[in-house]
Amino acid sequence: MGLVLFKSGDSLSRKILDRQFNLLQQQAAHPIKNDVIIVGINEDSFKKFQEPFELWHPHLARFLQAMKAAGPSIVGLDIALPERSYQFMLPHYEEGLVKALQALSTQTPVVLARKLDAEGALRPVDGVLVSSVADSLASVTLCPEADGVVRRFDLNRCTVNAQGTSFAEVITARLGMQHLGIGLVDFSAGQKFDYIPFSHVLEWQDQSDVQRLKSAFSGRIVLLGVVSARAEKVRVPVPMALWSPMDKRVPEVLVQAQILRSMVGNGLITEIPLWGNACLALVAALLWVGRSGWIKLLVFAVSPIALWLLATWMLGKGIYLPLGSILLSGLFAFIARLGYESILQLRDRKGLRQLFDSYVNHEVLNEIVSGKIDSSLDGERVRVCLLHARIKDFSRRVQEGEPQASVILLNEYFSEMALAVHQHKGTLDKFAGSDLLAFFGAPQTLESPERSALEAAQEMLLRQREVNSRLQENGIPAIEIEIALHVGQVVIGHVGSASRKDYTALGTEVDVVKALVDLAQGAGCPVVCSAEVAEAVRIAGGISEVGERVVAGASLYVYGWTPSLLGRK
Template identity: 30%
Template sequence: MHQGLGPKTGSCGTLALMPKAPQINLIRAICPIVLVAILLGLSWVELLPELDTVTLDAQQRLQIRFSQSSNSKASELLPRLNPVIVGMDDQFVDQVETPIALSHVWIAKLLEALASAKPAVIGVDFAFPVKRFDSIYLADNPQVNFHQRLIQGLANASRSVPIVAIKVWDSEKSDFSPIHPDFQNVLDSQPGEFEAVTSAMFCQDVDGMIRTLPDSVCQPDDTEHGLANEMAVAMGLPGVKAGWIDFSIGEKFDYIPMMDVIQASERGDKAWLSSRFEGRPVLFGAVMQNMDSHFSPHPLAAWLGDTTYVPGVLFHAQIFRSIVSERGIKALPDWIPIVLTLVTATLWWLPSQRLFELSVLVMMLSATVVQVLLIHRSLWLPLSLMWLCGASLVVLRLVFDNIVNLSEKRRLKKVFGGYVSPSVLDGILKGSIDGSGQGKEVEVAILFSDIRGFTRFGEKHSAEQVVQLLNDYFGRMTRVVHESGGTVDKFIGDGLMAFFGAPNSLLRPATQAACCALKMQNELESFNQTLEARGQQPIQIGIGLHFGWAVIGHIGSPDRFEYTAIGDTVNATARIESLSKDLGTSVLCSKAFAERMNQEDSIPVDKHFAEFPNLGNLKMTNFGPQALKGRADMAVFGMEMKR
């Protein structure tokens, strides 16, 4: 049995000596198709968009940090387009001691005070009453009730400034709650193409965050009119109907307390009012944190620090910023991410694993760079579909290729297990033995064994009997060599050559070789009993052992080679084995081998020679220097276990 490895095939990954099963090829072919279909299905049921929103948040977070460090986008937003927040806060509620629902007079005064400063537009994020309050009169003017005073203030303010108010959704009636007709009529009488009473609804994502411009998709009545959008239209600016809020525009909002505005008007401080509101869009609403608050992916309120649970009026303000700066983030057509995903999927069929992984990485990085560049132009390219496809394909390819490689390794072991020793085959499959043809000089223990008188046995028996005996004998002895940690190099007629210490290094190569020789003697006794049961004569063997340097590697031609050991140590071992018969001993070793065994005594015994834990029981017979054919005399020792 030779250690022939056949034609040179390179690394073990290319040792595809057996064709892959058709079903494996089929599975490999349809893997990307099935994966893309699954991902498209997940995208259809809106599971993947959540990943896109996380990415969008992260990119805007980076933009905000960049804007804060460079003041880039904040400076681009002109003051006349940056809304001023007037807030109804806790201080106001504590000061007036009036229920918020009965704040008619204060709201009227606020609207008149704001109008006197000539702002560009006033947005009221505060629902006007749905009914009259005729029975409630002013304490200082019994002729005017709350209802009349609010109508009066609204009318006075709307004559000089466009006012946009909100309406709220009544989920029980599945309709917007109409404000009282008196207020509706005043607001509708304003000139302009804007909707004076519009929806206050936000588009809330599945995670509870508000990121989207309030278009018709999320409006319960399918309209496209939101507070911020109609404020922009009232200023003569184009409205934006769809997209995402750009949170990177401007800095965090602060607010001017409602009572400060009213008091400035009452004391006639027109300069104070003009400096804050003239020509500016104004938004009035509640700024108490627990009243009409929503979750934002980014902090919006300067007075709340990094809190992302912020008053709704701030969302209207940020939406307004996005609209008037024409930076409402718009999504690219849906077919673009699908095409990118399909292109990524086609990389699956690249022949090389490394080329495939590199191509997927380049594809994903390139798309991400494009995504970053587009977000600065207020365009959004969703990439979660492509990212998941690429990452999943890489994992699937690794899993699939590992399964195929394991399958091929099993086939190789099954086919070549009888041609090479397990240690050699494992080295081939792991790539440590690569067929490069480069030999390596290693200190090894060499074992030669030979059946004595086998020529006469062959003359007396048929060829079939000779082959049967050799196969049975070599089968037993090969198992012993492998169990002892050795590598069978070759069979030469009725002889066997093995070495210990390559391709796997051993702590005690000489000791393991000695134990192997003794085990072979024990195995021979069992084998001879089998021969006697067949009516055949028992056999005897001689074993030679030597330790030294040998060249281990592939020997032969590029088309046919063996993994073998060559060198003077190998030749000397063969001579020692031949000498064993003349000296009347079954196992003969060199002095170098015996000295190596003596050095190894301090090394713990391992499983390969557990049957002979005490090598001190060895009987070593010193035969002194002996003449070896073709070389100088060598001291040799007979070896056997003490009986």
């Protein structure tokens, strides 16, 4: 995983770096005090001079004579010089070029480029030309990165023992500058290049226009190179040619000129050490720590922008901070944390589904799992309406009847009663013998828990008829159920051991409703309830006063209720 992140980060860093260089070039390019001057051999020059380029000796000699008159600080010939002498064909043909080289080199350093052939090997240069200027030959090799773009000056990336032999290094050494090491080329140094046509320089020389030559070249670094369509092209991060303002494939001489700009300007750009980048990537990985939320999302959204601005500012100051591995580390940590939390949420939802599956209906269960209803696992105080139901004389039936009949009875009974409770958004608390305890108002908040409980009680009495019908088919006597309803504040939560917990109601009101059901038989009604519950159903009728009673040690006014629907067959 680390290797994948490193490679992906390297690729991302290159893309970000190119955007940074483009921004700096457009908005914050720093000027060069003594900029490099390019003399360009363009298509017009090739049309004007009909000889093959290998036989341009007279024209090159005139150019060198012009440079001698102009007085530049150094001249670099970034062109493919003849590989061999043509003395055997044209006696004395190259003498003019040799003399011009020797004459210029006595007052101005001259550096000759050694180009590459089609196979990438250094091409030989005519020995006569090389010997005319001592120690002047230099390689114009450039080392592109994995994506084919030249961003760095470091010949050791693609050659062996090349230090000090490159075109730019030899030029700066001749200018008396110490070895400037390796680093990123500063593509924000200077504006896009323009060039002075080669043919114009020769015209000024032919016209003996020394003033114009001095004005253009005196004291400057001058590079001669091909800028026409037939020039060797190099891919770079930013457009560099003023005559082709959108093209990132530029003549090789422009790249050499930009390297020189970097060296004689603020220097090559230094990359922070690998360990520094690794430390920042580890800091970004801290996005794993802590639960996801708005603050972390804000940090995740703002950090890349802040880092990009910081790194761009540093790049303008000559320090390169690769952002790819840092950003990918933060992104991976953030996404991994989201995935981890999603797994935890799925586990929690599964746990909630298992916990509440037998307590509430599926509609309420789905809302609990989705988080729309607070499940209150830790416990909270809630106002609910409690329902306690039981089968009349059940203990006697169990004692006198067959065991199988008792089990069948309870299964039939509880199945129907649970449906009645769930249908009216109630929560089953527990089964104990024939007793059933349920509550309304938690975990789902209800507009009127009392009314929902009354409707559930009515539904239970109606379903009792269906239960009795099936029991009688099996030869089991019919049952009567007694129901008590009471409203009050209780504690709701999950209670139990580590291996088993029940979602249950706790408190005095639970004791009250359990004691209240004992009054059902004497009340002559299937349902008994406290005054607050009776008030919710009074308009529907069927309410009768039982009177004030002592229930669970407290005085309580009790009412009986016979639902009107029970009269329907």
